[in-house]
Amino acid sequence: MNLIIKNGYVFDPFNGIDGEKVDIFVKDGKIVEELSSNELKDAKIIDATNKTIMPGGVDSHTHVAGPKLTVGRMMCPEFQYKDNTKKTEKIHSGTGNVVPSSYVMGYRYTLMGYTTVCEAATPPMLAKHTHEELKHVPIVNKCAYLMLGNNWFVMRYLKEGDVEKTAAYVAWMIKTHKTFGIKCINPAGVENWGWGLNIYSLDEPNLHFEITPREIIKGLAEVNEMLGYPMSIHVHANGLGHPGNWEITKETLAVPKDVKVNQKVEVDEEIKTKVPYEREQSIYLTHVQFNAFGGTSWEDFESGTKEIIDYVNGSKHVVIDSGCVIFGPAICMTGDAPNLYDLSVLAGGKWSNDDVELECGSGIVPFAYKKKNGVHSVQWAMGLELLLGVEDPWKVVMTTDSPNGGSFVNYPKFIAWLMSKKAREETLKECHRWASERTDLPNIDREMTLFEIATITRATPAKAVGLAPMKEHLGIGADADIAIYDINPKTLNTNDYKTIEKKFSVAEYTINGGKIVAHNGDIVSAPDGKTYYCNAKFPDEEIYNEMIKDVKEWFKYYTFDFTNYPTTEHYLTKPTEIKIGE
Incomplete structure (x- = not known):
């Protein structure tokens, strides 16, 4: 289908378009400069008069598939059965709101105008499970990050100072499991948990491997740039969830500041944008709210975001998401x-723990955040402090680390809080007094514009992950991923925050790859989205073969055979390989 979207107000940060009236032409799933006279005859015209047009939304850190999602659903049936999606001719049935079932994940992202989601934590040994579940998340485009921060081979090679062999291993792993980039979670600390211990500083070595978090972060950052992946390392810092952890977080941000960024991804010359594609960041620090706790205990707990915000504002090598x-x-x-x-x-409730042999570990705890709880109310305010305090919207991404801070279905609420000071003031009145006394949120007057919202929910995550400029902008040659909202920028009243939330909850149109997939709250088409994965070529064949020999030898410690380890393309929907270094 060829499309013409006419008369709408366009917000496209990659191309510097801030509310201008621009007609958009779509052919064969791509945005084009114009349609021929014959193509115009058969084109579907969407009249977007007095509407807001943005690229499709990108969630660069969410949890939508994999074993932890499956266990989480089983642990909390009370979150599932109360919210049902009924089967129609176009969609499958499903359940759940906090962690919707797989089909419903795709539908609800789509209805909000999102077109791309990134599964943020994939255990290598369980990558097949993740991809099997991603296969049943319809419509949206997908990718997944591979957990490597406590991997035995990574720790062994880095401790030996062999960065090249580490790089060979990482290249093999990401290709083998059809994943997109490097994820580093509580580096060195999760390995210690096998003996009931943790890590409490960047320079504390763990057991057996005797390697520190600093060495792992720096080493993986160097490996990432040696291989030229489109995304920097995606880091979940040590000390998450503990009062006073802002200090180790700030220190973590500085670890890869001198690592030279080396991107090798080639961009099609037909893709035209006004903003340079080359990323500057060498670290993407995720769900920072959970790592920006102040105080020394829960009694004197307070926001510790100021030091983090100041560091991000003064640095070029950092991108964060809010959590x-x-x-x-x-x-x-x-x-x-x-x-x-x-x-x-x-x-004091349910808890699940899992150790993934030689690779990583995980845990699951159902939780509830309450307005009248002092700590929870401060956490709510901290997330908004981070988004509003970072001056450059190209350095920060709006997330809830879904479902850790709450489900992604609540994103429209955060957009309303970000755009409306009145909305924040009204919620502060309902919160525990700590939210006003122990954070700076009451003193922040900033109200984000539609252009800034488009940046932190579209342009920044796409660029930080490295899917731009193929996706999530409206320039010539980009994939036609488009969201149209029933919002007139000329009459928008930020005090009417409930209307802002309502309008962002349901896009008037969601277009994914040139196909209309949602219209006014209904899924009208449910095609499979693309699944992106990276294939970086490691140049030294001798080192590569030595690494493979090591892996096969060490595989005796695994509980299954080496030949059953790889994830093949048939597990993926529309597998889309990004070749690097060829």
């Missing part, structure tokens, strides 16, 4: 197993 907290039910699930044990002691 906002929404009041209500959540399921905390992370590869940071020791942190989830600590949380389970605090929460």
